[in-house]
Amino acid sequence: MKLSEMREKTVDELQSAIVDWKKDLFNYRLQLSTHKLENTALISKTKTLIAQAKTIIKEKQNA
Numbered sequence: 001m002k003l004s005e006m007r008e009k010t011v012d013e014l015q016s017a018i019v020d021w022k023k024d025l026f027n028y029r030l031q032l033s034t035h036k037l038e039n040t041a042l043i044s045k046t047k048t049l050i051a052q053a054k055t056i057i058k059e060k061q062n063a
Contacts, residue, residue, distance in 0.1 A: 001049065006056050014053045021050050 006014065025046045031037035 003052060003056075006053055011057050011060055014057050018050055018053050021046050021053075025050070 001017070009017070025043065028037055028043050028046065032040065032043065037043075
């Protein structure tokens, strides 16, 4: 998801997306520990998405 798409969403939608991404991150870490994760870049991309969404939520709350 791009930043422009994130900015169009509401705070509730972003929070639910963060929950989904955290579940994905947990699953990626499990797959990594069992050596079943082929694309390890997914972990860092997911962490970046979570951080970006949290930043946008803070921006919207302060505005």
